Amino acid sequence: xxSVTQLGSHVSVSEGALVLLRCNYSSSVPPxxxxxxxxPNQGLQLLLKYTTGATLVKGINGFEAEFKKSETSFHLxxxxxxxxxxAEYFCAVSNQAGTALIFGKGTTLxxxx
Amino acid sequence: xxxxxxTPRHLVMGMTNKKSLKCEQHLGHNAMYWYKQSAKKPLELxxxxxxxxxxxxxxxxxxxxxxxxxxxxxxxxxHTLQPEDSxxxxxxxxxxxxxxxxxxxxxxxxxLTVL
Numbered sequence: 688x689x690s691v692t693q694l695g696s697h698v699s700v701s702e703g704a705l706v707l708l709r710c711n712y713s714s715s716v717p718p719x720x721x722x723x724x725x726x727p728n729q730g731l732q733l734l735l736k737y738t739t740g741a742t743l744v745k746g747i748n749g750f751e752a753e754f755k756k757s758e759t760s761f762h763l764x765x766x767x768x769x770x771x772x773x774a775e776y777f778c779a780v781s782n783q784a785g786t787a788l789i790f791g792k793g794t795t796l797x798x799x800x
Numbered sequence: 801x802x803x804x805x806x807t808p809r810h811l812v813m814g815m816t817n818k819k820s821l822k823c824e825q826h827l828g829h830n831a832m833y834w835y836k837q838s839a840k841k842p843l844e845l846x847x848x849x850x851x852x853x854x855x856x857x858x859x860x861x862x863x864x865x866x867x868x869x870x871x872x873x874x875x876x877x878x879h880t881l882q883p884e885d886s887x888x889x890x891x892x893x894x895x896x897x898x899x900x901x902x903x904x905x906x907x908x909x910x911x912l913t914v915l
Contacts, residue, residue, distance in 0.1 A: 721903075729908050729909075730806075730890055730892075730906030730908045732906070733903050733905075736903060784856075786850075786856050787845045787848055788904060789842075789845075790842045790843040792841065792842045793842070
């Protein structure tokens with residue numbers, strides 16, 4: 688069965704610092720992987736997704752993630768944090784039937800000036 | 801309206817009340833979803849509809865009753881809820897539920913409080 692583990696429920700960085708949010712997955716089939724962001728009082732917005740092909744995926748707002756099959760990881764990074772990046776971030780994997788997404792518990796990113 | 805809209809945004813109800821949540825997608829998608837988001841827990845998939853037919857029902861209590869009259873609208877009818885049902889209820893849509901690489905587009909959610 689598919690599952691997602693996000694390491695660290697809360698990550699704090701300074702403005703301008705590297706952002707690294709960790710995601711490990713378990714999947715019995717080749718995974719489709721997603722990162723979503725949720726700002727306060729809003730729904731989830733897709734940051735990026737991996738389906739097939741290039742393992743380094745670039746998304747919106749300067750975020751990128753690298754699919755590493757050997758490590759079953761799909762960590763999210765951004766070279767330089769901005770105050771507006773403060774939000775909750777969710778990693779997700781598609782279920783085996785392809786009918787839905789399985790989400791991690793989320794990581795809250797705080798950015799200080 | 802664009803994207804996925806949900807009404808109401810906030811709802812407070814007693815355990816004996818009956819209420820409904822509404823979701824509408826303006827994206828021409830074929831699949832719609834209900835999720836429950838509780839504090840400190842992963843998003844829980846509740847129901848999936850594809851072309852107005854329910855394709856997934858994740859052991860949701862019968863006090864939650866979904867309805868999908870057409871591919872643009874999705875309802876969640878609520879009755880005799882419990883305080884532990886208080887959560888943010890998110891609606892989403894995607895082009896096709898059977899394509900696992902399809903992006904899901906989310907609405908802003910309805911914040912439900914059960915007293």
